[in-house]
Amino acid sequence: MPSEKITFPGHSGEMLAARLDMPSGPHLATALFAHCFTCSKDIPAARRIAGRLAAMGIAVLRFDFTGLGHSQGEFANTGFTSNVADLVAAATYLRAQNMAPSLLIGHSLGGAAVLKASSEIGGIKAVATIGAPFDPAHVIHNFGAKIDEIKANGAAIVSLAGREFTIRQEFLDDVDASQLTPAIAKLHAALLVMHAPIDTTVGIENASSIFLAAKHPKSFVALDKADHLITKAEDAEYVASVIAAWAARYLELRVPTPPPGAPEGVLRVSEADAAGFLQDINAGPAFHAVADEPLAYGGTNRGMSPYQFLSAGLGACTSMTIRMYARRKKWPLEHVEVDVTHDKVHAQDCETCEASSNKIDQFTRVIRLRGALDEDQRARLLAIADKCPVHRTLETANHIETRLEPVA
Numbered sequence: 254m255p256s257e258k259i260t261f262p263g264h265s266g267e268m269l270a271a272r273l274d275m276p277s278g279p280h281l282a283t284a285l286f287a288h289c290f291t292c293s294k295d296i297p298a299a300r301r302i303a304g305r306l307a308a309m310g311i312a313v314l315r316f317d318f319t320g321l322g323h324s325q326g327e328f329a330n331t332g333f334t335s336n337v338a339d340l341v342a343a344a345t346y347l348r349a350q351n352m353a354p355s356l357l358i359g360h361s362l363g364g365a366a367v368l369k370a371s372s373e374i375g376g377i378k379a380v381a382t383i384g385a386p387f388d389p390a391h392v393i394h395n396f397g398a399k400i401d402e403i404k405a406n407g408a409a410i411v412s413l414a415g416r417e418f419t420i421r422q423e424f425l426d427d428v429d430a431s432q433l434t435p436a437i438a439k440l441h442a443a444l445l446v447m448h449a450p451i452d453t454t455v456g457i458e459n460a461s462s463i464f465l466a467a468k469h470p471k472s473f474v475a476l477d478k479a480d481h482l483i484t485k486a487e488d489a490e491y492v493a494s495v496i497a498a499w500a501a502r503y504l505e506l507r508v509p510t511p512p513p514g515a516p517e518g519v520l521r522v523s524e525a526d527a528a529g530f531l532q533d534i535n536a537g538p539a540f541h542a543v544a545d546e547p548l549a550y551g552g553t554n555r556g557m558s559p560y561q562f563l564s565a566g567l568g569a570c571t572s573m574t575i576r577m578y579a580r581r582k583k584w585p586l587e588h589v590e591v592d593v594t595h596d597k598v599h600a601q602d603c604e605t606c607e608a609s610s611n612k613i614d615q616f617t618r619v620i621r622l623r624g625a626l627d628e629d630q631r632a633r634l635l636a637i638a639d640k641c642p643v644h645r646t647l648e649t650a651n652h653i654e655t656r657l658e659p660v661a
Contacts, residue, residue, distance in 0.1 A: 256303075261346035263319045263326065264338030270294070270323035271316030271343070274303040278521060281310035281506045284356035285343055285374075287336070287363030288315065289384075289482065290392050291418060293322035298360060298383070298483035298492060301525075305493035308523045308533040309541055310506060312352060316343055329408070329419035332427035333366065333389045340370040355379070356500050357442075361455060361481065365389045368463070369436045379503040381445040381496050384481050386455045387462035389428040395454075396420060437466040443503040444471040447492060454481035472499060486526070490543075490555060497541060529553050534562075563647075564593040567616055570643035575620070578637045586634070587624035593617070616647065618655040631657065 256274045263269040272294055284306055286299055294315040303313035318339050320328030340357075347354050355378045359367035364385025371377045386392065393400060395411070399420070402409040408421040437444075444467045448460035464473050474495050479488035525531040525543070530552040532544040544559055546552025557565065568591040579586035597612045620638060622631055635657050638644070 261316075261343065263324065263342050264335050265319060265326060265330075267319060267325035269316050269319065269325070269339060269342070271314055272303070274307040274313045274315070276307050276310045276312060277523065278519065279310055280312055280352070282356065282504045283312045283314070283347055283352040283354045284358060284500075285340065285347065285354040285367075286313055286315040287340055287357070287359040287366050288318070288321075289361030289363055290395075291321065291328075291416065292360070292363075292482070293317050295322070296360075296482065297486065298489045301486075301489040302358060302493045302496055304523075304525060305497045305533060305541075306356075306500070308521065308525075308535050309497055309501065310535075311356065311500070311504070314343060314347055314352075314354070329421055332424045333362070333369075333431045334427050336362070336366045337370045337373070340366055341373050344370075344374040355504055357381070358496065359383070359385060360483070361385060362389065362392055365431075365433060368433055368440065369431070371440055371442060372436060377442045378505075379443045379445070379500050380440065381447065381500070382463065383447045383483065383492060384449065384452055384455050384476075385446070385459065385463060387433060387459040387466075389431040389433070390425075391455060391459065392428060393425060400425070433463070434466050437463060438468070440467055443499075445496065445499050446471070446473045447476055447495065448473075449476040449479040449481065451478060452476075452481045470503075486553070487555065490525075490531075494541075494543075526553070531555055560595050564595050564616065567618070567641075567643050567647060568593040570641040571618060571620065571638050574641035575622070575634050575637055579634060582630075584630050584634075585625040586622060588622075590621040590623075592619040592621075614647075615654060619658050620655070621658050 255277065256272050259271050259273050260268040261271060286303065288294055288296060288299055294317050299315050303315055306313050317324040318336050319326035319331050344354050353376055354374065355376060357367040357371055357377055358381045359365065360383045364382030367380055368382065371380055399409045399411045403420055403422055403425060408419055410417050411420045446460050446464050448457055450457045460473065464471060476488065476492065479485065483489050483492055520534065520536045523533040525533045530546040534542045534544055543556030544562060545554055545556040546558055548554050571591045572589045575589050576586065594617045596615050618638065620635065622634060638655055
């Protein structure tokens with residue numbers, strides 16, 4: 254998916270650095286992502302979520318808050334209120350591009366910010382939070398003994414995640430005065446709360462408070478053993494998968510008219526990890542899967558392999574074709590199950606194929622039919638299995654062996 258570097262004026266007029274991740278195909282909706290406290294738009298979780306949503310047709314704007322990352326301004330002059338104002342400014346920019354956001358996603362303090370900003374932006378249909386605090390003042394516990402110095406001197410240098418930031422008394426006053434309960438209570442959007450039960454930075458009780466303060470529709474998903482920053486690739490992938498599946502329900506994504514000659518539309522495969530083999534597979538905005546390779550072949554084993562997808566197509570088509578025929582005949586077929594295995598065999602083992610190499614692909618199907626079928630009906634359904642369109646497609650170049658599993 255194309256990722257464009259852009260800038261736009263923030264709450265104070267200073268330019269904020271952003272990335273706009275655009276879909277390769279039709280643009281169906283827009284999301285706005287708010288990063289965690291003192292983080293940036295480029296953390297792994299933000300990149301993965303943006304990539305997954307862009308693959309399903311949702312553009313994502315992720316930006317650095319004032320004074321962070323590549324954005325202009327002084328971090329010392331910012332606070333929770335300015336973060337909310339930056340989000341509103343980002344939404345204003347998107348609206349001017351005819352890309353008004355309908356989905357807000359916030360990580361940690363960014364999650365609190367999107368909850369607060371939702372009613373000020375308008376037109377938001379869904380809000381997702383990741384490890385968000387219920388009380389913005391929760392962030393103060395990161396300052397430790399420096400709190401007394403801030404109160405005594407009006408400011409202090411605080412070390413956070415290995416970097417030094419100037420925190421002023423105005424920041425403490427701002428987060429202390431910010432309350433989320435009213436904003437959550439009047440949230441006119443679906444809410445997804447994601448939180449790790451073992452999060453030691455923002456405790457799980459914060460997720461409970463957010464969830465209880467919200468009205469339906471609302472959902473909660475536990476992130477199990479994920480850390481607060483979602484640093485593990487598999488955790489970022491899981492978060493991205495859940496948000497993508499959940500958001501599709503509320504954003505009312507309209508599938509564009511298929512191009513001529515492709516009645517099922519375009520199936521798009523997008524590389525999700527350039528360092529590995531993980532692929533995003535999207536058939537329109539509603540259907541998503543991931544493909545990968547096993548660990549032994551350099552993959553991360555987070556999805557089926559390409560050959561497994563090929564076998565899945567054959568198995569699904571076989572089952573559907575058998576069901577369609579039995580339904581038309583009104584036969585008592587209760588259930589169909591198809592096992593598919595794929596292997597390479599020597600060309601000389603195939604008596605009916607025209608081989609151009611020493612090895613050919615062989616697909617073996619084991620079909621289980623449940624129901625009060627007589628032997629003639631079972632035999633006919635076995636023959637019908639070979640009529641499935643995917644079977645015919647594959648058999649033009651490959652040999653497919655099919656057999657029925659004996660009745661137990």
